[in-house]
Amino acid sequence: MITTLQSTFCVDSSRIYATGKSNGAGFVNLLACTPSIASKIAAFATVSAAFYTGTFNGDCPSQRAIPILDFHGTADTVVSYNGGQSHGGTQVSIDNFRQGWASRNDCQNKSIISHLSEETDPPQGKKI
Numbered sequence: 001m002i003t004t005l006q007s008t009f010c011v012d013s014s015r016i017y018a019t020g021k022s023n024g025a026g027f028v029n030l031l032a033c034t035p036s037i038a039s040k041i042a043a044f045a046t047v048s049a050a051f052y053t054g055t056f057n058g059d060c061p062s063q064r065a066i067p068i069l070d071f072h073g074t075a076d077t078v079v080s081y082n083g084g085q086s087h088g089g090t091q092v093s094i095d096n097f098r099q100g101w102a103s104r105n106d107c108q109n110k111s112i113i114s115h116l117s118e119e120t121d122p123p124q125g126k127k128i
Contacts, residue, residue, distance in 0.1 A: 025049030033060035
C-alpha cells in the first residue's frame with residue numbers, strides 16, 4: 001500500500017507513521033516487528049493495545065531502533081494494563097511490552113512513563 005501511494009502521490013517518505021487502537025495497535029506492533037515494513041515507517045504509536053502471546057512473542061527482529069509511543073490506561077477494563085486472559089487468549093502486560101521495546105532499542109532505563117491526574121473532570125474554568 002505504501003509503495004502504491006508513493007507512486008501515485010507526492011509522499012514524504014520520512015513522514016509515514018503507523019498507529020492503531022486495541023487490536024489495531026497489536027497490528028501496528030506487528031508492522032514494527034516486520035523489518036521490510038518497519039524500514040518504510042518513521043514511527044509507530046499504539047493506544048490501548050492488545051498484545052496476545054500467540055502473535056506477540058517478544059522476539060522482534062529490527063534493523064534499527066524503532067521509534068514507538070504507547071498509550072495505555074491502568075483502569076482499562078477491556079485490555080488490562082497487567083495482561084491476563086481476554087477474548088480466549090493471553091495478553092502480554094504493557095510493562096513487558098514496554099521493556100521489550102526498550103531492550104530492542106537499547107534504551108534500558110531511558111523509557112519514560114507519565115501518569116496523568118486521576119481527576120475525571122477538569123477544574124471549573126480550565127481547559128485540558
